[in-house]
Amino acid sequence: MKEKVLNFLYEKKEVSKKDIVSELGIDEKEFDKIIEKLKNYLKIHKDKYKLKNSHNLLLPSLIKSKLKTNYIGRNIYYFDIVDSTNLTAKKLAEKGEEEGTIVLAQVQTRGRGRENKEWISPKGGIWTSIILKPDIPAVNAPQITLMTAVAVAKTLKKLFKNLDVGIKWPNDVLIGNKKVCGILTESYSRNESLEYVIVGVGIDINVDINSFPIELQEGATSIKEELGKEVPLVDVLCEFLYEFEKVYEKFKAGKFQEILKEWRALSKTIGSYVEIRKKFGKRIRGEAVGVTKDGALILELDDGRLKKIFSGACIHLS
Structure with missing residues (x-):
C-alpha cells in the first residue's frame, strides 16, 4: 500500500x-x-x-508501469542503500535468478568501477546491474561492454537531443569531454563455459557534481549539470532498459558488427590522440584509429606501428 x-x-x-x-x-x-x-x-x-523531489523516486511498481521491455527489468530487486549492485546481482545469479533481472539502488556505499576503483554513487543517479545469460563463448563477453555503451548513449541522445553525447573506449559515456556514465561488465565461467554476465551501469542524472571528491569534479558531469534542471529518474531508466533490450537482442542474434558500427559512429575516442594506462605503470600513446571486430582499440603509435589494445584506462590527450 x-x-x-x-x-x-x-x-x-x-x-x-x-x-x-x-x-x-x-x-x-x-x-x-x-x-x-x-x-x-x-x-x-x-x-x-x-x-x-519526485524526480528521484525509483519504485519497482512505478518502473514496471512505464516499462516497454519484454523481459529486461521485469524482475526488480530494489534497495534504498546497498554496498554494490553488481555484488548483489552476482549473489542472485549464483542462486539461479533469471536473465533480465535487475538490481537497483538509490545509493551504493561500495560502488566499483574498472580495476576496483571507487564509483561515487549518491542519491540522484541510476545505479543498476543487469543479469544476463547469453549463449556465447566466454571470450566474447567483453563485447557486452561496448554494446551497453551504445544503449546508454542512444538513450541519452534520444531523451536529451541538445547534449553532445558520445562514447569513450572502452566503458565510458561522455557529454562533451566529461564522463556521465560508467559501465562495469563482469563475466563468470565454469569449465570454460560462460555461466552469466553482470552488467553494472552508473549514470549521473540528478547528481550534484560538487559533492564528488575534488579530483573527480573536473572530469565528471551529470544531466542536471548540463540541463540546469532535474529530470525524472524513472523515465531515463525505463528508456535505457528498452534500448538495452533492443541492442542485446541484436547481439544475441549474432549482429555484433552492426552494433560495433553504431559504436564507431558514437565514438569520441577514434581520431583522438590518447594515452593508455596499463597495470604496473605502463603507458602507451598513439592516435586511436579504429576498433577491431572484437572491440579492441587500434592505436597508431608515434613510430607508425599499429597496436591493438585490449584493456587499460584510456585518457584523451587531444
Whole structure:
C-alpha cells in the first residue's frame, strides 16, 4: 500500500487526504500509519500531500508501469542503500535468478568501477546491474561492454537531443569531454563455459557534481549539470532498459558488427590522440584509429606501428 500511495502522488503531484483515502479505498487510520512511514518522502501542508523531489523516486511498481521491455527489468530487486549492485546481482545469479533481472539502488556505499576503483554513487543517479545469460563463448563477453555503451548513449541522445553525447573506449559515456556514465561488465565461467554476465551501469542524472571528491569534479558531469534542471529518474531508466533490450537482442542474434558500427559512429575516442594506462605503470600513446571486430582499440603509435589494445584506462590527450 505504501507504493500505491507514492505512485498515486507521483501521478497527481499534489492531493488531499480525502482524495487519497477515497481513490485507494483505505480508511483514515490506515492512511495515517502509512503517512508516518512515508514522511521522509513527503511535503505536508495541512491536509495536502506532495512528494519531495519526485524526480528521484525509483519504485519497482512505478518502473514496471512505464516499462516497454519484454523481459529486461521485469524482475526488480530494489534497495534504498546497498554496498554494490553488481555484488548483489552476482549473489542472485549464483542462486539461479533469471536473465533480465535487475538490481537497483538509490545509493551504493561500495560502488566499483574498472580495476576496483571507487564509483561515487549518491542519491540522484541510476545505479543498476543487469543479469544476463547469453549463449556465447566466454571470450566474447567483453563485447557486452561496448554494446551497453551504445544503449546508454542512444538513450541519452534520444531523451536529451541538445547534449553532445558520445562514447569513450572502452566503458565510458561522455557529454562533451566529461564522463556521465560508467559501465562495469563482469563475466563468470565454469569449465570454460560462460555461466552469466553482470552488467553494472552508473549514470549521473540528478547528481550534484560538487559533492564528488575534488579530483573527480573536473572530469565528471551529470544531466542536471548540463540541463540546469532535474529530470525524472524513472523515465531515463525505463528508456535505457528498452534500448538495452533492443541492442542485446541484436547481439544475441549474432549482429555484433552492426552494433560495433553504431559504436564507431558514437565514438569520441577514434581520431583522438590518447594515452593508455596499463597495470604496473605502463603507458602507451598513439592516435586511436579504429576498433577491431572484437572491440579492441587500434592505436597508431608515434613510430607508425599499429597496436591493438585490449584493456587499460584510456585518457584523451587531444
